[in-house]
Structure formats: C-alpha cells, structure tokens
Amino acid sequence: MLRQTHIIFGAALVTAVAAYGRWSAAEIVIAIFTSSVGAVFPDFDLSTRHRALLHSVFALAAAFAVVIVAVSLLGATVIENAAALGFALGYISHILLDAVTARGVALFYPLSKRFYRIAKLRSGSPGANRILQAISALVLLLSLLRWASLM
Numbered sequence: 001m002l003r004q005t006h007i008i009f010g011a012a013l014v015t016a017v018a019a020y021g022r023w024s025a026a027e028i029v030i031a032i033f034t035s036s037v038g039a040v041f042p043d044f045d046l047s048t049r050h051r052a053l054l055h056s057v058f059a060l061a062a063a064f065a066v067v068i069v070a071v072s073l074l075g076a077t078v079i080e081n082a083a084a085l086g087f088a089l090g091y092i093s094h095i096l097l098d099a100v101t102a103r104g105v106a107l108f109y110p111l112s113k114r115f116y117r118i119a120k121l122r123s124g125s126p127g128a129n130r131i132l133q134a135i136s137a138l139v140l141l142l143s144l145l146r147w148a149s150l151m
C-alpha cells in the first residue's frame with residue numbers, strides 16, 4: 001500500500017484504541033505521531049528482503065523492545081508510554097495492511113519464508129488505496145467522536 005495509506009490506517013488504529021482506553025488528548029497526539037513512524041518503518045526493507053526482514057512478528061517484537069528500553073530510559077511517563085504504544089500500533093497496522101495485498105507478508109521470517117495474506121488487493125492500486133484511506137478516515141473520525149463524548 002502507499003505510504004499515506006499506511007499512515008492514516010495507523011492513525012485510525014491508534015484513535016480506535018485511544019477511544020476505548022480513554023487516553024488524554026496529549027497521549028493521542030503523540031501516539032498518532034509515533035504511529036506514523038511505526039507505520040512506515042517496516043518498508044525500510046524495500047532494498048533487501050522486502051516484506052520479510054522487517055515485516056515479521058520477530059522484527060516487530062525487536063523494534064518494540066528497543067522502543068520500550070528507550071521509553072524506560074526516558075522515565076516511562078504516561079506520554080512516553082503512549083509514544084511507545086503508538087509506534088507499536090503503527091507497526092502492527094503496517095503488517096496488517098500489507099497482509100491484505102496479493103503478495104502478503106513473511107510473518108515468521110526468518111523461521112519461515114512463507115508469505116501470508118488475508119486478501120488479494122494490489123498494493124499500488126489507486127482505488128484500493130483510496131477505499132482504505134476513506135475507511136481509515138471514517139474510523140479515525142468516529143473514534144475521535146466517541147473519545148470526545150466520553151471526556
């Protein structure tokens with residue numbers, strides 16, 4: 001999927017979690033920012049084993065471990081925890097979104113080189129990207145409305 005699709009899908013996932021977790025506005029803003037980093041990070045493997053090296057549950061766990069250590073060193077305040085969770089949600093959203101494409105993702109690389117998918121959308125398809133962006137924007141908006149109604 002396109003980078004902007006990954007970013008808005010990650011933001012939608014963060015706001016959906018935030019709405020149910022009753023996060024503060026500051027937590028939501030920082031988590032959306034870090035989710036955008038997490039949502040694009042896996043594609044740093046574009047020049048190597050794309051959709052394998054950084055698209056596996058092991059890479060996700062390793063990246064999250066690094067973020068958790070960094071957050072702990074910074075003092076692990078509520079805001080820093082939201083930043084870490086935002087990054088993880090963005091990363092997870094990236095893998096989910098790539099899993100709905102025809103190529104799928106090597107979820108258990110390097111233990112297995114098998115690619116898994118749950119749908120067969122074309123990643124570069126403008127229509128598929130627009131529909132996913134629209135759904136994400138709707139989820140984001142509805143989640144923010146729910147969040148605001150609970151404040």
Ligand SMILES: [Zn+2]
Binds near residue numbers: 042051094098
């Ligand atoms: Zn990807």
